[in-house]
Amino acid sequence: MKKTLLSGKKAGSILVFLFSIFSVLQLNAQAPPTCAGTWGPPIVNQTFGQGNATDKWYGPLSTYAPGATTSTIFVGTAGPPGGSALADGYSGLVKTPSTGGNGFLNSADHTGNPNGLMMLINAPSTAATIFFEYTMSNLCPNTTLKLAVWILNVNPPGTCGTGYQYPNVTLRAIDPATGNTLGTSATGNIPTNQTWTQYSIIFNNASSTSVKLQFINNSVGNGCGNDLAIDDITVQPCIPATMQALPGSSTTLCPNKNATVDFTATLTGSSYNPVEYQWQYSSDGGTTWIDQGTPTHNPNYTFNSAGLPAGNYLIRFKAGPQGSVLNSQCNAISQPTTVSVSSLPKVNDTTVKSCYIENNPSTASFNLTTANVTSETGVTKRYFPSLADATNGTNEITANPASYIASNSTIYIRVTNSNGCFSIAKVTLEVIPANTSSVLIDKTICIEDKTSLDAGPGFNAYLWSTGATTQQITNVGVGTYWVNLKSGECTTKQTVKVHASPNPVIKSIDIVNNTATINATGGTPPYQYAADQTGNWQDVNIFTNLTRGQHIFYVKDQYNCVPVAAEITVPNLINAITPNEDGKNDNIDYSALAYKRNLIFEVYDRYGNKLYEAGKIRNFKWDGTAFGKKLPTATYWYTISWNENNNANTSVRYNGWVLVKNRE
Numbered sequence: 124m125k126k127t128l129l130s131g132k133k134a135g136s137i138l139v140f141l142f143s144i145f146s147v148l149q150l151n152a153q154a155p156p157t158c159a160g161t162w163g164p165p166i167v168n169q170t171f172g173q174g175n176a177t178d179k180w181y182g183p184l185s186t187y188a189p190g191a192t193t194s195t196i197f198v199g200t201a202g203p204p205g206g207s208a209l210a211d212g213y214s215g216l217v218k219t220p221s222t223g224g225n226g227f228l229n230s231a232d233h234t235g236n237p238n239g240l241m242m243l244i245n246a247p248s249t250a251a252t253i254f255f256e257y258t259m260s261n262l263c264p265n266t267t268l269k270l271a272v273w274i275l276n277v278n279p280p281g282t283c284g285t286g287y288q289y290p291n292v293t294l295r296a297i298d299p300a301t302g303n304t305l306g307t308s309a310t311g312n313i314p315t316n317q318t319w320t321q322y323s324i325i326f327n328n329a330s331s332t333s334v335k336l337q338f339i340n341n342s343v344g345n346g347c348g349n350d351l352a353i354d355d356i357t358v359q360p361c362i363p364a365t366m367q368a369l370p371g372s373s374t375t376l377c378p379n380k381n382a383t384v385d386f387t388a389t390l391t392g393s394s395y396n397p398v399e400y401q402w403q404y405s406s407d408g409g410t411t412w413i414d415q416g417t418p419t420h421n422p423n424y425t426f427n428s429a430g431l432p433a434g435n436y437l438i439r440f441k442a443g444p445q446g447s448v449l450n451s452q453c454n455a456i457s458q459p460t461t462v463s464v465s466s467l468p469k470v471n472d473t474t475v476k477s478c479y480i481e482n483n484p485s486t487a488s489f490n491l492t493t494a495n496v497t498s499e500t501g502v503t504k505r506y507f508p509s510l511a512d513a514t515n516g517t518n519e520i521t522a523n524p525a526s527y528i529a530s531n532s533t534i535y536i537r538v539t540n541s542n543g544c545f546s547i548a549k550v551t552l553e554v555i556p557a558n559t560s561s562v563l564i565d566k567t568i569c570i571e572d573k574t575s576l577d578a579g580p581g582f583n584a585y586l587w588s589t590g591a592t593t594q595q596i597t598n599v600g601v602g603t604y605w606v607n608l609k610s611g612e613c614t615t616k617q618t619v620k621v622h623a624s625p626n627p628v629i630k631s632i633d634i635v636n637n638t639a640t641i642n643a644t645g646g647t648p649p650y651q652y653a654a655d656q657t658g659n660w661q662d663v664n665i666f667t668n669l670t671r672g673q674h675i676f677y678v679k680d681q682y683n684c685v686p687v688a689a690e691i692t693v694p695n696l697i698n699a700i701t702p703n704e705d706g707k708n709d710n711i712d713y714s715a716l717a718y719k720r721n722l723i724f725e726v727y728d729r730y731g732n733k734l735y736e737a738g739k740i741r742n743f744k745w746d747g748t749a750f751g752k753k754l755p756t757a758t759y760w761y762t763i764s765w766n767e768n769n770n771a772n773t774s775v776r777y778n779g780w781v782l783v784k785n786r787e
Contacts, residue, residue: 155306155325156267158361160392166452167259167270167358171232171240174218181216181240188242190258195244211349214244214255220277220352227277233319233354241354243277246290248344255338257356258299263453264330265444267361267394270296270306271323272336275352276313283347289313290351291341296324299335309341313351327394334358364392366457368424368438373461376428377544384462388422388440399448400424401441409437409459418448426462433466465542470497474551478613480528487554491524496548497538505537513537513547530554557615558582560608567647569684570623573598576606578617584609624682629689631774632676636696637669639676646680653677657686669693689773692716694763699782702747710746711761711781717743719765720772726761734759747783756784 172187182199184191198204198215208224209215220227223243232239246254262268276290289312296305306326313320328334336356342349368386376382388400402424403412415424426438438461443454475494477487491506506520506527507513513535520527520534527534532552539545562579577595578585586607587596596604601623608615627646632639641664643650651660654669657677666676671693679686694713702709713724717739724743726735734749745761747754760780767773 155308156327156394158267158269158325158392158394160362160364160394162269162359163362163455165357165359166262167356169257169356170234170236171216171242171354173236174216174238174240176238179217179222184216184242187216187240188257190260191242191256192258193242193244193255194252195247195254209243209245209350211245212247214242216240217243217352220275220350223277223350225350226279226282227350228275228279228317230275230277230317230352232352233273233275239354241275241352243352244350246292246340246342246349246351248288248342248346248349249340250343252340253337254340255353257336258333259336259358260333261450261452262328262332262334262358263360263444263447263450264328264332265396266447266453267325267327268334269323269325269357269359269361270294270334270336271321271355271357271359272353273319273321273355274310274313275317275319275354276315277350277352278315278348279317280315282315286346287315288342288344288346288348289315290349292322292351293339293341294322294324295337295339296326297335297337298328298331299333300331305331305334319354360453360455361392361394362455363390363395363442366390366440366442366455368440368457368460371460373463375463375465375542376426377465377542378428378431378433378467380544382428384426386424386426386438386440386460388424388442388457390442393442395442395444397445398422398442399445401443401448401454403439403441404462405437405439405459406431406434408435412439420445428462428464431464433464436462436464438462463542465540465544467544468497468499468502468538468540468546470536470538470546470548472496472549472551474553476553476555478555479557481616484557485554486528486530487552489527489529489552491520491527491534491536491550494536494548494550496536496550497546499538499540501541503539505539507535507537510535510547510549527552555611555613557617558608558610558613559615559617560606563606563617563619565620565622567622567624567682568601569682570601571685573600574621575599576604576619576621578606578608582608582610624680624684626684626687627678627680628771629676629678629687629773630771631776632689632691634669634691634693634775634777636779637671637693638665638667639669639674639691639693640665641676641678643678647682649681651679653686671695687771689767689769689771691767691773691775692719694777696779697781698779699784700747701784702753703786710744713737713743713763716763716765718768719775720768722763722765724761724763726759728759729757747785753785754783756782758782 174181180200180202184197193214195212195214203209219229220243221229232241291312292310295307306324308324310322367389374384399418401418402415405412437459439457439459441448441454441456447453473495475489477489480486506524512518529552531554534550536548537545560578566574568574575597576599585592588605601621603620605618625646627643630644631642641652652664653660654666654676675688675690677686677688697711700708716722724737727733737743737745763777765775
């Protein structure tokens, strides 16, 4: 800055000024790109650092602003020569412009840091002079960038009067590798409003990852002014206005059902061309993120919960220019969406037992709803006949699962929690069979007797058909009885019969001379026998030395019931006749037995040939003849048989012999 104005201007100076204006117009002939999205966080933020409370001048420039250079004379920590004011063509790092003298403003740096520094420049007045450059590396390629700088006119208003020369700069961004211009922007006259003003260039850097910012002087002349301070050089990428992973609403997955969800990355206002995606998920609430696959141009991603523990998973994607999506300075990150991987209900297999159905003892009625297959609450249960049905949800048991009739078998319960996830439990159905008493069996007693029935120990309760509730009942006569035997929750009805012992029957009695053989049947052997009185029982059925006349024979079986009896007649035995018609021993006469039923009198020779039969017509008599002729003297055998007049219709057979003496 000069404190006095030149009195005249040369024609050459005017030409240079006009050339400068033409150059600016040329630089701005091409419209800069626009950002349809929003500007992201700065990937470059050059603040020129901080000083201290005592020093006024700082340097070198490369220490405080690596990559920055100036064509002016940088004064460094020593300040201007001789401690003078900052002259034209000089620059330095200061905490306030007033350090440079010349009446510069006493203003703080733009950054706002304590003892923050700015670069103070007393710019040259020659046209198109590049007086400051700043090279930035590691930028995002193929990105629309905004390179911005804050500039302060350090002259207070009214400086130099009407001849004031305003700072006027063209900002130009170039590719340092090729020198190609990426974008330009003109500040115009920077006002003396004592305010920091931001100026920027918007450009696309194509494949370049470095850019150089140039300050080109447009303020030409030898007048008073053209002094400025610069601070806070930033580079911001144009990022999408919105980034969303669709579906954006929370999704719940089950490990064994619908275990995947498809996401699509959606961007609005993206300047990335082409765009590249990197999908990620976090299982710890966003503290750490796990890349899913590698960067891709495909906006679609499938989250698969297979093998993942239950929990909430945040899903997001990074988007950026090709080759830089993993560069945190280049990418933009979507808002996360949540996928909940639900835990499966915890279930256990179990067995359900139920009492047999009395009229169909191989089956039982099972209450499936009481099967204890889980301790979790808030679940629903469905019942299926097979594992495949339970898995597929087919052939559900819907008809009253509380009374499911089945034999020994297996069913499956599908347990579903509030998130719709299910587990399957196997339930074994076990029919509890009838539990009968092994000691309670049918009995046989004499019809006139009484007995006791004992169901045996080991049951919880007893209920007899007699109303008794004891293990044993007494004074029981012939009949049919039942008892309900309770074991646990089941009751078994067991029937028992008390039979009347069948009495033996005296089937027949064979008499030979004075010996009788009693033939019994029925009842339950062995038998015991008695004759004429019941006090003297014997095990054999033969009675000897019987007297002629009436006898009563008794028989009883092992039950020792009232004996059965048969009364018979032991006839008078005749062993010789002399049929000579003298009126003595002329015949054998058994007509006295005519009252017996089916009485027959038969005679045989020694060869067993039947010679004579005396029935009712012959009045049960024999006179020693056969077929109308007298028989020769000899011994003959005869049989007398009849049925006693009793309920048993006892058959009696008497065998004897007789000597017939006929006169020749």
